[in-house]
Amino acid sequence: xxxxxxxxxxxxxxxxxxxxxxxxxxxxxxxxxxxxxxxxxxxxxxxxxxxxxxxxxxxxxxxxxxxxxxxxxxxxxxxxxxxxxxxxxxxxxxxxxxxxxxxxxxxxxxxxxxxxxxxxxxxxxxxxxxxxxxxxxxxxxxxxxxxxxxxxxxxxxxxxxxxxxxxxxxxxxxxxxxxxxxxxxxxxxxxxxxxxxxxxxxxxxxxxxxxxxxxxxxxxxxxxxxxxxxxxxxxxxxxxxxxxxxxxxxxxxxxxxxxxxxxxxxxxxxxxxxxxxxxxxxxxxxxxxxxxxxxxxxxxxxxxxxxxxxxxxxxxxxxxxxxxxxxxxxxxxxxxxxxxxxxxxxxxxxxxxxxxxxxxxxxxxxxxxxxxxxxxxxxxxx
Numbered sequence: 245x246x247x248x249x250x251x252x253x254x255x256x257x258x259x260x261x262x263x264x265x266x267x268x269x270x271x272x273x274x275x276x277x278x279x280x281x282x283x284x285x286x287x288x289x290x291x292x293x294x295x296x297x298x299x300x301x302x303x304x305x306x307x308x309x310x311x312x313x314x315x316x317x318x319x320x321x322x323x324x325x326x327x328x329x330x331x332x333x334x335x336x337x338x339x340x341x342x343x344x345x346x347x348x349x350x351x352x353x354x355x356x357x358x359x360x361x362x363x364x365x366x367x368x369x370x371x372x373x374x375x376x377x378x379x380x381x382x383x384x385x386x387x388x389x390x391x392x393x394x395x396x397x398x399x400x401x402x403x404x405x406x407x408x409x410x411x412x413x414x415x416x417x418x419x420x421x422x423x424x425x426x427x428x429x430x431x432x433x434x435x436x437x438x439x440x441x442x443x444x445x446x447x448x449x450x451x452x453x454x455x456x457x458x459x460x461x462x463x464x465x466x467x468x469x470x471x472x473x474x475x476x477x478x479x480x481x482x483x484x485x486x487x488x489x490x491x492x493x494x495x496x497x498x499x500x501x502x503x504x505x506x507x508x509x510x511x512x513x514x515x516x517x518x519x520x521x522x523x524x525x526x527x528x529x530x531x532x533x534x535x536x537x538x539x540x541x542x543x544x545x546x547x548x549x550x551x552x553x554x555x556x557x558x559x560x561x562x563x564x565x566x567x568x569x570x571x572x573x574x575x576x577x578x579x580x581x582x583x584x585x586x587x588x589x590x591x592x593x594x595x596x597x598x599x600x601x602x603x604x605x606x607x608x609x610x611x612x613x614x615x616x617x618x619x620x621x622x623x624x625x626x
Contacts (some may be wrong), residue, residue: 275334277330282300305358307557316331325366350547351548353544353547359468367460370406383452395424398411483552513613513617515613559595
């Protein structure tokens with residue numbers, strides 16, 4: 245089962261790569277740019293076929309993929325009669341759209357996965373069904389029973405139990421009218437929550453019930469907005485993680501070579517994420533829906549993180565090329581203000597030394613994460 249989870253993650257990862265590159269492919273073709281290759285993987289060509297001017301295929305090393313757009317720099321050779329379709333000749337707006345399309349589709353894919361989770365698989369949450377009625381409580385005095393489903397409070401049929409819970413806590417002890425369903429029949433019960441001391445040292449108004457905990461699907465309309473909120477939440481969390489990334493590298497070094505315990509909230513590589521996916525798939529503590537839901541959450545969060553990471557304004561990432569395009573527009577704007585001709589675009593080959601340094605840093609971090617994930621992996625304890 246663990247192997248199945250790992251294989252499923254690898255498939256999802258390759259699919260995400262394909263979606264990313266497909267974003268570049270579609271927008272480049274839309275703007276008339278020449279796209280000569282669209283491959284999953286690197287290295288030796290295993291299989292390919294030609295469709296129009298583009299060769300599609302698979303290569304031996306499943307470590308990503310690429311979409312080759314011709315004419316990325318002025319020095320690139322273009323086929324006879326095709327020079328006008330070079331990428332570097334396009335307007336900055338078109339360049340930004342093509343370069344950002346991959347990350348954009350990562351966010352879309354993450355959102356759709358979260359929508360599938362909420363509306364199709366369901367999420368674990370407190371249900372409005374009573375599991376336990378506390379003795380000598382307001383609920384016991386009013387006649388609540390195990391299995392009662394609270395479907396409304398004072399006529400409000402909100403499906404979010406947290407909203408209903410707030411009504412109880414903010415009641416100030418006044419009578420509330422509860423509409424419940426018992427044995428398939430709706431009926432009303434009136435009860436006044438009582439001020440009660442809680443184990444954490446605080447006091448609040450409670451009814452005296454413990455709810456069931458289970459999986460619940462949201463209705464389509466609620467799922468659309470909830471998935472958007474969850475996508476935004478994952479995006480902000482990813483942004484914070486990227487900001488904190490440099491500060492976590494020293495700790496990762498100690499966890500890799502110093503025998504320290506891996507931080508569950510620390511850095512993790514692709515191998516580590518695959519391993520966690522396998523653990524979730526093989527866990528006997530989770531139901532089938534919980535396993536599927538955990539897997540979807542992992543893949544969705546990974547897509548959102550990768551989408552944001554790719555937008556970082558450093559070469560060779562897409563965000564670095566976007567930064568160059570924006571710099572070109574700023575230079576052109578300044579030239580217009582001075583009454584001068586538009587300057588030639590920045591040749592990214594001039595920035596090769598910077599790109600090489602960044603590439604080496606990312607490669608070293610990848611290797612460090614690989615070693616850590618193999619010899620000191622993160623465990624979910626499922």
